[in-house]
Amino acid sequence: MTAAQSTDAGKQRPRTWPAILLIVLAVIAIIAVIWRVDTVPRTDDAYAYADTIGVSPEVSGKIVTLAVRNNQAVKQGDLLFEIDPRPYQFALQRAQAALAQLDAQIPLTQRTVNAQVFSADAARSAVVRAQTSAKQTGDTLARMEPLIGKGYISADDLDRARTAYRAAQAELAAAQAQARQAEAGVSSVAALVAQRAVLTAEISTAQLNLEYASVRAPFDGRVVELRTSVGQFVSAQKPVFTLIDTRHWYVIANLRENELGNIRPGTRATVYLMSNTRIRFSGSVDSIGFGVDPQDGSGTANGLPSIQRSINWVHVAQRFPVKILVDHPDPEMFRIGTSAVAVLQPERRDNRDNRATANGAPS
Incomplete structure (x- = not known):
């Protein structure tokens, strides 16, 4: 190897270190990224x-008051809009008037029922009297029939006893029929009392509907997608x-x-x-x-x-x-x-x- 070749090799060898350094730095960077993603x-x-x-809204009707605008912030309890309350006010008044009328009718009906009960008691007493009379005339006839053969009584007396017995039986039958009619005529205020419960429920419903006519914010929030105005008819649950x-x-x-x-x-x-x-x-x-x-x-x-x-x-x-x-x-x-x-x-x-x-x- 000549001196020139040694010099060239010495110049080329250091050039590999930058590449190795870049690779090491890249590996470290990848490891750091992976560690970062895994931990944070x-x-x-x-x-x-x-x-x-x-x-x-819980009820249907025409909007008469719109108290908010689009994108407005509201607090819990703030009025959002109001539906025309008049139909629900009228329904409440009608139910209240019907209840007042019924409350006046119940005492009158109770007095009528009391009179009917008294008549039924009197009719039952008349039945008892008729039964007693029928028994007495029957006993008298039973005693007289054996005596006619011995001549102790006349035929006319026996006929009168039989006539009295038949009359007592007829009176008993009439009294029993009258008693059944009187008992059947006894009415009750139970139906009116039940009707009163129905009217009370209707009043509560009317009051609730009247309250529902004013729609208020259930929580702090912000109004969005408001695309209506006063006069718009809105339907319940829409x-x-x-x-x-x-x-x-x-x-x-x-x-x-x-x-x-x-x-x-x-x-x-x-x-x-x-x-x-x-x-x-x-x-x-x-x-x-x-x-x-x-x-x-x-x-x-x-x-x-x-x-x-x-x-x-x-x-x-x-x-x-x-x-x-x-x-x-x-x-x-x-x-x-x-x-x-x-x-x-x-x-x-x-x-x-x-x-x-x-x-x-x-x-």
Whole structure:
């Protein structure tokens, strides 16, 4: 080897170190990324969310007062809108008048019933008297019939005894018929009392419907999707607009399935909204989704969330929604659907096991 060749080899050998250094740095970077993803899952596939209800009246009618406007914030108990109360006021007055009339009728009917009961008692007493008279005349006839053959009584006396017996039997039959008629005529106020209970229930229903004519906010919220005005006829159980429940705000973070191992309800998280990335909000995991649309062409259960995979021709980890409850949300910043970023701080399983052992719980 000549001196020139040695010099060239010495110049080429150091050039391999930059490449080796780059490879080592890349490996370290990959390891750091994997460790970071495993210990502090982070995703920008997230959005703000709050529960909503469709505000529906309990009764039908025409809107006479609309106390809110679209996107307005309301407090619990605030008047939202009022339905024409006059039909329900009239129904209440009618039921109250019917109850007053019935209350006046019940004492009169009770007096009539008392008279009917007295007549029935008198008729039963008349039956007893007729039975006694019939028995007495029967006994007299039985004593007289053996005496006619011995000449102790005349035929006329026997005929009069038989006539008296037949008359007593007829009087008994008439008294019994009159007693049955009197007992059948005895009425009762029980039906009127039952009718009173029905009217009382109708009054309660009318009062409730009159109360329902004024629709109030069930909780603190914000009115959205308001597309009506005064004069619109609304139907019961049909939503008029949507009310966002602003008492609780959430961030729905779609995390890869291989990032869920150490995440539990209560796991702390930090979130921020893309509308203002400078402000951070703390929160905790409320729940973790247990079902998504697999998107493989097979049938799915109704209502499962559909989360698009980013690369369809490569098998990638499925994402599941993690619901994060924000501790102190800014009501002016949070809007449903606002893009967000979520960073979770899951507790490692070995740390949980160590703490559980220290507390005396089984590991």
